[in-house]
Amino acid sequence: xxxxxxxxxxxxxxxxxxxxxxxxxxxxxxxxxxxxxxxxxxxxxxxxxxxxxxxxxxxxxxxxxxxxxxxxxxxxxxxxxxxxxxxxxxxxxxxxxxxxxxxxxxxxxxxxxxxxxxxxxxxxxxxxxxxxxxxxxxxxxxxxxxxxxxxxxxxxxxxxxxxxxxxxxxxxxxxxxxxxxxxxxxxxxxxxxxxxxxxxxxxxxxxxxxxxxxxxxxxxxxxxxxxxxxxxxxxxxxxxxxxxxxxxxxxxxxxxxxxxxxxxxxxxxxxxxxxxxxxxxxxxxxxxxxxxxxxxxxxxxxxxxxxxxxxxxxxxxxxxxxxxxxxxxxxxxxxxxxxxxxxxxxx
Amino acid sequence: xxxxxxxxxxxxxxxxxxxxxxxxxxxxxxxxxxxxxxxxxxxxxxxxxxxxxxxxxxxxxxxxxxxxxxxxxxxxxxxxxxxxxxxxxxxxxxxxxxxxxxxxxxxxxxxxxxxxxxxxxxxxxxxxxxxxxxxxxxxxxxxxxxxxxxxxxxxxxxxxxxxxxxxxxxxxxxxxxxxxxxxxxxxxxxxxxxxxxxxxxxxxxxxxxxxxxxxxxxxxxxxxxxxxxxxxxxxxxxxxxxxxxxxxxxxxxxxxxxxxxxxxxxxxxxxxxxxxxxxxxxxxxxxxxxxxxxxxxxxxxxxxxxxxxxxxxxxxxx
Numbered sequence: 001x002x003x004x005x006x007x008x009x010x011x012x013x014x015x016x017x018x019x020x021x022x023x024x025x026x027x028x029x030x031x032x033x034x035x036x037x038x039x040x041x042x043x044x045x046x047x048x049x050x051x052x053x054x055x056x057x058x059x060x061x062x063x064x065x066x067x068x069x070x071x072x073x074x075x076x077x078x079x080x081x082x083x084x085x086x087x088x089x090x091x092x093x094x095x096x097x098x099x100x101x102x103x104x105x106x107x108x109x110x111x112x113x114x115x116x117x118x119x120x121x122x123x124x125x126x127x128x129x130x131x132x133x134x135x136x137x138x139x140x141x142x143x144x145x146x147x148x149x150x151x152x153x154x155x156x157x158x159x160x161x162x163x164x165x166x167x168x169x170x171x172x173x174x175x176x177x178x179x180x181x182x183x184x185x186x187x188x189x190x191x192x193x194x195x196x197x198x199x200x201x202x203x204x205x206x207x208x209x210x211x212x213x214x215x216x217x218x219x220x221x222x223x224x225x226x227x228x229x230x231x232x233x234x235x236x237x238x239x240x241x242x243x244x245x246x247x248x249x250x251x252x253x254x255x256x257x258x259x260x261x262x263x264x265x266x267x268x269x270x271x272x273x274x275x276x277x278x279x280x281x282x283x284x285x286x287x288x289x290x291x292x293x294x295x296x297x298x299x300x301x302x303x304x305x306x307x308x309x310x311x312x313x314x315x316x317x318x319x320x321x322x323x324x325x326x327x328x329x330x331x332x333x334x335x336x337x338x339x340x341x342x343x344x345x346x347x
Numbered sequence: 348x349x350x351x352x353x354x355x356x357x358x359x360x361x362x363x364x365x366x367x368x369x370x371x372x373x374x375x376x377x378x379x380x381x382x383x384x385x386x387x388x389x390x391x392x393x394x395x396x397x398x399x400x401x402x403x404x405x406x407x408x409x410x411x412x413x414x415x416x417x418x419x420x421x422x423x424x425x426x427x428x429x430x431x432x433x434x435x436x437x438x439x440x441x442x443x444x445x446x447x448x449x450x451x452x453x454x455x456x457x458x459x460x461x462x463x464x465x466x467x468x469x470x471x472x473x474x475x476x477x478x479x480x481x482x483x484x485x486x487x488x489x490x491x492x493x494x495x496x497x498x499x500x501x502x503x504x505x506x507x508x509x510x511x512x513x514x515x516x517x518x519x520x521x522x523x524x525x526x527x528x529x530x531x532x533x534x535x536x537x538x539x540x541x542x543x544x545x546x547x548x549x550x551x552x553x554x555x556x557x558x559x560x561x562x563x564x565x566x567x568x569x570x571x572x573x574x575x576x577x578x579x580x581x582x583x584x585x586x587x588x589x590x591x592x593x594x595x596x597x598x599x600x601x602x603x604x605x606x607x608x609x610x611x612x613x614x615x616x617x618x619x620x621x622x623x624x625x626x627x628x629x630x631x632x633x634x635x636x637x638x639x640x641x642x643x644x645x646x647x648x649x650x651x652x653x654x655x656x657x658x659x660x661x662x663x664x665x
Contacts, residue, residue: 008465008585015448015463039463039471041449049460054540056462063464246628294627299620299661 009063012101013156015039017049017067017117027122028068031156035066045069050098050115057289060116061103066156071096071121075130079143084240084272084335088141088174092134096121096159097148102180103213105293106243109147111282118148120157128166131173139172145199151181160186167196178238182216182224192232197269199236200225202259204251207243211295218255222262229267236269239325240337241276242317243295244309249320256324265328273325274337275317277308348416349582351389352403354527357561358422359389361568365576377402386583396452396476396530403534411538415586418535418544421575423551423564424474424525425481427518442470444571445523447546449473452529456516459532462542465585467578473522474548476529481518483554523548545582547575597622597632604636607646608653618657621664 016038022028023042032040043049046069079091098119099109110116121127134140144150144163154160160177167175178199187198203211205218216224229235237259245251259265276295278286286296300307308314318336325334353359356378362368366387368380378391388410392402403418412418424445446469450459453475463471518524528546535544549571551559568575601622605615626632639645639660647653 008581010463010466017460039448041460041473043449043460044458048458052460052541053536056540056542059464059542060462065463292627294624294629297620297624297627299617299624 012064013038013066014063015041015065017041017043017046017065019043019046019069022068022070022122025068025070025122027120027124027157030158031066031068031120031122034156038066043067046119050113050117050119052114055115057110057113057116064099064101065117067117067119068122069119070123071126075127076134076142083143083146084274084337085141086176086236086270086272086335090134090138091141091143093143093146094127094131095147096124096127096144097150097153097157099147100149101152102149102215104180104215105211105213105290106241106276106278106295108278108282108286110289111278111285112147118153120153124159124162131166132170135170135172139174141174141176143176143178145176145178149179149181150177151179151183151186154181154183154186164193164196168193171195176236180212180215180221182220184224184227187224187228187231187233192234194234197234197236198225198228199238199272201238201240202255203239203243204245204248204255206245206251210245211243211293218258219262222258226262226264229264234269235263235267237263237271239321240272240274242274242321243276244298244313244317248317252317252321253324256321260328268329268333270333270335271325271329272335272337273318273321275309275314277306277337280305280307283307348386348388348410348412349579349586350403350406350410350412350416350418351387351579352392352399352406352418352420352527352531353389353422354392354394354399355422355561355564356391357564358568359391360565361572362389362421362575365572366579377405379406386586387579392527392531395478395526396533399527399530400534403531404537407535407538412543415589416539416543417582417586418531418539419579420528420531420535420544420546422525422527422548423559423567424523424548425483425556426550426553427475427481427520427522427524428483428553443550443567444469444574445472445474445548445550446470447472447474447523447528447548450528450532450546451475451516452533453477453516453518457529459529459536460541461532461544461546462540464542465545465582468574469547469578472548474528474546475516475518475522475524476526477518477524478526480526480556481524481552481554482556523550524554547578597626597636600633600636604639604645608657609647609650610653610657611650614654614657617661621661625664 013035016032016035018028018040020042046067049067076092076094079085079093085091099113099116100107101118131140131142151160163175167173173195175196176199177196178201180201200221202218202221208215208218225235280302283296290296301310309317322334322336351362363380366382366385368382368387368389371379371381380389381387390402390406392399446467447461448463448471451473525548532544549567551564551567601619605618608614608618610618622632644656647656
């Protein structure tokens, strides 16, 4: 018998919603076996739960539920203009999971999805088939951890391992796995693969403390990145999004010192730099949900459907970081998002 | 505020007494009971989905709920079992209260999902809302006119379909069955989010509703009264905790500043946006506003001066 005491909320994944069609899928069985105490609720379609109206993602983040479903329709998408392609011509992304166990106050997922519950699509084989089909036409740069943090879900889904194995069989496929995760056990087992890039999103510790709830510290992320580099894996550092806080220069300066102390910058694939920007519609949703979050209530400048820091501040922040990085890494390896053209320009 | 809806007075009696609710004498259409101090409003909806939806809609229109209010549907229900199965008691005392995690509307096959956010001491189950009482011996909801006859539970746990209606929901074994929950949810969704709606059901029978008297229902509710009250009390406690965190002392000062800057609606929105951000970012907004008065920057003579002062102020904020 559970009790409602001072800890008002159910534990994470106390309830798992499963589409009837995937009840027997091997991944479903594997995931459910990890949660023997969870209430399993059979549903017809994941949208019956995920797309209900007037959900509170802020409250749901205090007791996230898991939804296991089959992804249908288009499974692989062309990269969005607000995302960096890092000079890759065929830039695509896929979502084998939606939402994240981390709770970053500025995360666009809060504006994009109607729910904070996590959906894992168990029909990974269908996504692999579609990727293989595209690979028959041209090479592919594929981001698999955009609408979630796949490594953070690894103990539940095990999809990083599946993707790495798939990439190992397709030389024309370049994978980006973006994460704030820093689980040494997860990364210790990885063998270097030239076409898998581990992209670590880095922020000053002050920003992590204020806005990146439940995420590992900067020191832990750097340790992980350093261990992967040591093992010969490809590592990208993403200083994106840069978040404005009072005294941001000092915080970002301190962060860079920590980065240089832990990371051999000569071995880094590349770095990305960009200040926080977001679709106006997403920001509207986020403000409705996150009434107490400074990061989404900043008085942004809005143009052409996107909101960003005022031009002068945006330029100052990005120039500051790219300037500091330029001395430590070749300029052609520094990618800076270009607001004017929504192209993926270099600094 | 917690809005409680029950179908019958006998389901509400124990709550009315224990929560010290008083009758609202000003209304005649619905029986309403409230306690302003504890923030509870209980309404007797009458039996059936339509009556329940009408009551929810009527009450929530008269007393519009706030974003952190909750809605509880509390009442008795049947527990579905195979036709002919022994109707022995399966629940120990205190275990007959269920929190519904899935609501099906029998007539349409539609499903609804209240969020399962809060810890609770109850068991959980799916509930089916039908138009007629559940009759286990007749194999389900026993009204031939609505085409449900025979849509009971077969040996595999799925109802035999006799109506030819593709949408008809097939009642399974070990589900709850009532006549209001789906109506309450569908009306409630116009006023509450799924995180605000909670459905608590107490099993009164196993498909023999005709044999359950109002007195028995009252005794049943009384028996589970402590558990229900503890749960409601803790929901109220959480709401109080959240509200205390939400108080913003700078709101009144910001309004005064807007007046003294002669703000238009647009200027007011812009100023409040900046002040709200600063407050969230940890700045002492009250002190900042008080300094503006000390330095004689406000009050302004007119809107033109106010606009200038506002722009100067915004420039100094970051």
